[in-house]
Amino acid sequence: QVQLVESGGRLVQAGGSLRLSCAASGRPLSRYAMGWFRQAPGKEREFVGAINWSGDRTNYEDSVKGRFTISRDNAKNTVYLQMNSLKPEDTAVYYCAAVRTRTVVPGPSPREYDNWGQGTQVTVSS
Numbered sequence: 715q716v717q718l719v720e721s722g723g724r725l726v727q728a729g730g731s732l733r734l735s736c737a738a739s740g741r742p743l744s745r746y747a748m749g750w751f752r753q754a755p756g757k758e759r760e761f762v763g764a765i766n767w768s769g770d771r772t773n774y775e776d777s778v779k780g781r782f783t784i785s786r787d788n789a790k791n792t793v794y795l796q797m798n799s800l801k802p803e804d805t806a807v808y809y810c811a812a813v814r815t816r817t818v819v820p821g822p823s824p825r826e827y828d829n830w831g832q833g834t835q836v837t838v839s840s
Contacts, residue, residue: 716741716829718810723834726800730838734795736810736831744768744788747813747820749827750795752806752836759809761822765793771819778804800838807833 722734736748749764763774765784772784783796793810811827813820820826 716743716746716812718812718829718831720808720810720831720834723808723836725837725839728800728802728838728840730800731796731798732800732836734797734808734834734836736793738791738812742788743786743791743793745814745816747815747818748786748793749811749820750784751809751811751824753809754806759824762795762808764820766819767816773819775822802838802840805836805838807835809833
């Protein structure tokens with residue numbers, strides 16, 4: 715199994731930017747497609763976006779399109795979530811997740827993913 719550790723979350727003002735990282739260990743990240751999710755207090759876990767194993771295909775939830783970008787560096791075993799123009803409603807714990815596939819960009823259901831990180835808190839102040 716691959717182990718995932720997120721980092722980079724912190725308090726940021728509305729309109730600001732933040733880059734989250736998801737470092738993988740235990741298996742080569744190139745075997746996995748990756749997703750980012752978030753969960754705000756009292757809410758269900760929400761899909762943010764996903765990237766295929768090679769990094770040339772992505773998809774995003776509508777509310778983050780044009781503001782968030784997912785990328786990956788398989789040589790560094792790391793996936794990134796660049797977040798720009800942050801809003802207070804982006805406040806949540808952010809999770810990365812992995813699914814072993816080289817054929818598709820994974821979808822928005824958490825059940826598609828086999829491995830999860832512990833999450834990193836992002837707080838956007840107004």
